Amino acid sequence: MIExxxxxxxxxGNQILFDINAQFLQGKxxxxxxxxxxxxxxxxxNIVGLHTPDTGEVLFDGRNFVQMxxxxxxxxxxxxxxxxxxxALFDSMTVEENVMFPLKMFTNKSHxxxxxxxxxxxxxxxLSGKNKLYPSECSGGMQKRIAIARAIxxxxxxxxxxxxxxxxxxxxxxxxxxxxxxxxYEYNMTTIVITHDMNSVIEIGDRVMFIYKGKKWWEGDxxxxxTTDNQEIIDFVYASSFMKxxxxxxxxxx
Amino acid sequence: xxKKLFENIGLYFQMLRVVFSKPEKWSVFRKRVxxxxxxxxxxxxLIVAIMSVFIGAVIALxxxxxxDSPLLPSYTIGYITRSTTILEFSPTIMSLILAGKVxxxxxxxxxxxxxxxxxxxxxxxxxxxxxxxxLPKIVAALIFFPILVIISMFLSICGGWxxxxxxxxxxxxxxxxxxxxxxxxxxxxxxxxxxxxxxxIIVSIASFYGxxxxxxxxxxxxxxxQAVVTNSITVLVFNLILTQLxxx
Numbered sequence: 001m002i003e004x005x006x007x008x009x010x011x012x013g014n015q016i017l018f019d020i021n022a023q024f025l026q027g028k029x030x031x032x033x034x035x036x037x038x039x040x041x042x043x044x045x046n047i048v049g050l051h052t053p054d055t056g057e058v059l060f061d062g063r064n065f066v067q068m069x070x071x072x073x074x075x076x077x078x079x080x081x082x083x084x085x086x087x088a089l090f091d092s093m094t095v096e097e098n099v100m101f102p103l104k105m106f107t108n109k110s111h112x113x114x115x116x117x118x119x120x121x122x123x124x125x126x127l128s129g130k131n132k133l134y135p136s137e138c139s140g141g142m143q144k145r146i147a148i149a150r151a152i153x154x155x156x157x158x159x160x161x162x163x164x165x166x167x168x169x170x171x172x173x174x175x176x177x178x179x180x181x182x183x184x185y186e187y188n189m190t191t192i193v194i195t196h197d198m199n200s201v202i203e204i205g206d207r208v209m210f211i212y213k214g215k216k217w218w219e220g221d222x223x224x225x226x227t228t229d230n231q232e233i234i235d236f237v238y239a240s241s242f243m244k245x246x247x248x249x250x251x252x253x254x
Numbered sequence: 255x256x257k258k259l260f261e262n263i264g265l266y267f268q269m270l271r272v273v274f275s276k277p278e279k280w281s282v283f284r285k286r287v288x289x290x291x292x293x294x295x296x297x298x299x300l301i302v303a304i305m306s307v308f309i310g311a312v313i314a315l316x317x318x319x320x321x322d323s324p325l326l327p328s329y330t331i332g333y334i335t336r337s338t339t340i341l342e343f344s345p346t347i348m349s350l351i352l353a354g355k356v357x358x359x360x361x362x363x364x365x366x367x368x369x370x371x372x373x374x375x376x377x378x379x380x381x382x383x384x385x386x387x388x389l390p391k392i393v394a395a396l397i398f399f400p401i402l403v404i405i406s407m408f409l410s411i412c413g414g415w416x417x418x419x420x421x422x423x424x425x426x427x428x429x430x431x432x433x434x435x436x437x438x439x440x441x442x443x444x445x446x447x448x449x450x451x452x453x454x455i456i457v458s459i460a461s462f463y464g465x466x467x468x469x470x471x472x473x474x475x476x477x478x479x480q481a482v483v484t485n486s487i488t489v490l491v492f493n494l495i496l497t498q499l500x501x502x
Contacts, residue, residue: 048378077380088371102379105278160378 001026002047002158002190007056009039009046016042018215020056027188029181029204033195034211035236040194041162043211047192048080048160049073060158078106081151081189083161083180087143089135089150095122096131099149106154121149125179141172148179152187159184161193165200177203198237201225210236226250266462272384273392273458286390287397294356294391294457295398299405301355302348306406309347310413313338318423331424332432335414337441344406345445346493349452352399353485357460360391361481364464365474373465388461392454399453400446407445444500451496452489459485 002024009017016039024030034040045051047058049065058065060076068076089098099118103109109117122128125145135143144164151159161180165173181204184191193200201208205222212218212232220228225237226247238244277283314335321330364387367373376383411433418424463481467473 050374050377074380074382077378080378082375082378084371084375086370088375090372090375091370105282105379105381 001061002192003057003059004043004047005057005059007043007046007053007058009042009051009053016214017046017053018213020211020216022209022216022219024190024192025207026190027185028206029184029191029193031193031195031201031205031208032211033201033208033236034217035196038211039214040211044160044162044192044194048082049077078102078154079157081154081156081159083144083147083151083159083164085163085166087135087140087147089143089146091135093134094131095127095133095135095138095146098135098146099153101150102154117153118149121153122146124152124183125149140167141169141175144168144172144176145179148176148183152183155187157189159189159191161191161195163194163196165195165197170199173197173199174203180204196236198240198243201237212236262462265466266458269384269388269462269465270458272382273388273461275382275385275389277385277389278381282386283390286386287393290390290394291398293359294394295402298352298355298402301351302402302406303409305351306344306348306409307413307416309343310335310339310410311417313343313410314414314418314429315421315423318418318421328424328428329432329435331418332414332429333435334432335429336411336433336437339407339410339414340441340445343410344403345448345452346489348403348406349399349449349456349489350486352402353452353456353460353489354482356395357456357481357485358478360457360460361464361467361478362474364388364461365467365477368465368467369470369474384461384465388458388465391457391461395453395457396450399456400449403445403449407442444496447500448493448496451492455488455492456485459488 004020004022007017007020008015020043032040032043042051046053047065049058053066056066060079063076065073065076090101093101096115096118099121100114103114103117107114118131119128122130125148127142127145127149130138130142130146135146138146159180164176164180168176177200180191180193183189193204195201202222205225208218208220208222208225209216210218210225210230210233218225218228218230218233225233228234238247314331317331317334364373367387373383373387376386415426415429418429419426460481463477463484464474467477
């Protein structure tokens with residue numbers, strides 16, 4: 001479980017996050033949603049340590065990440081897998097080398113053992129046989145799946161996904177969402193997904209946290225988000241005419 | 255602007271402190287150094303060779319064409335060509351050329367890794383991204399720049415000889431006598447010391463601009479330009495300082 005307590009963060013005097021408290025549960029897909037600029041990516045970067053919060057604590061199963069030394073943080077980071085918005089694959093390496101990279105850096109496995117693990121992870125994301133391709137030779141959806149394979153190579157306890165569906169078509173988005181959900185349950189990971197894709201919310205959101213203007217505005221699950229009377233959530237969820245139509249149809253049925 | 259300059263200098267030294275950390279895995283570090291020797295060093299041999307031969311030829315021809323006085327001994331062409339090449343052309347001018355070629359390459363490579371979140375990916379995995387990316391480049395440059403400069407010295411002197419013989423403005427015997435006349439081995443030590451300092455400056459400054467790039471493709475281009483400009487100025491300033499310290 002990951003817990004954040006009283007997180008505040010500002011840049012050059014401009015406060016972005018206001019006193020955020022939240023718990024992200026193990027074995028669940030925890031979603032952080034909100035409009036662009038609401039602070040959800042900043043919150044995620046504070047949790048994984050790319051930013052340091054001005055005040056507050058980030059607890060990985062009770063271990064306070066903020067107060068750790070660089071060496072201690074490195075140890076925790078080996079338990080974290082992250083899927084970036086732009087995949088962040090190393091473009092000078094092949095698919096196989098990308099997946100093997102964390103194993104090469106942090107384990108004493110032989111080349112064959114690393115290769116076996118990479119093949120297993122690539123098979124898990126349905127990319128068997130693509131080992132020798134370079135990221136530039138892969139489609140956006142494939143790159144996301146390679147990034148997932150790399151993220152799970154070290155069998156992480158925590159998985160972070162920053163807008164995993166951005167730039168993908170709806171069908172591929174569903175595949176990526178499905179993969180994230182499956183591996184979360186399969187490996188009993190604590191998964192945090194940053195998104196503003198309502199389809200992801202409905203498909204995989206075991207727990208949903210809504211950030212509004214840097215504050216935690218609402219928390220619930222994928223069913224309650226559709227029925228809440230919170231105005232800011234209603235504006236966010238039913239922003240598109242398609243969602244409005246669904247709501248109208250639901251109301252007619254009732 | 256002055257404030258920004260001092261901020262950058264502070265940030266640069268903070269960066270160096272992290273760069274010189276123990277690598278996560280020596281086997282990976284060793285492979286990275288060899289890769290960087292290939293990228294930074296071996297790929298620069300052709301440009302260094304071409305420029306050295308031609309500039310050596312031009313130096314020799316210019317000296318020959320300006321030697322009007324019969325009081326000047328005929329070996330002067332070889333002597334001045336050797337001195338110019340060893341003292342200044344090969345270590346300094348070659349370093350300025352490498353500041354452009356290697357500096358822009360390093361800055362844009364690391365800058366692109368920054369804006370495409372590859373550096374964030376390294377950090378989140380627990381890899382010290384500065385030590386992983388920058389240290390092998392520095393080590394490779396410290397090893398290979400002096401080799402490039404020695405190649406440049408040799409080819410430049412050869413270029414001068416070829417030009418002189420082909421243009422019939424001097425004899426091989428006089429030229430060879432000139433390049434051996436009054437030779438002090440300290441001149442080579444001085445040149446290689448300068449080269450090592452310039453290698454460190456070029457790679458570390460280029461890495462600094464690349465690593466702290468923010469924004470998109472436009473900023474990567476700007477960072478590469480800034481890296482080359484700052485590198486060139488810094489190399490010239492340190493050239494003056496080292497000359498004062500070592501020769502005077």
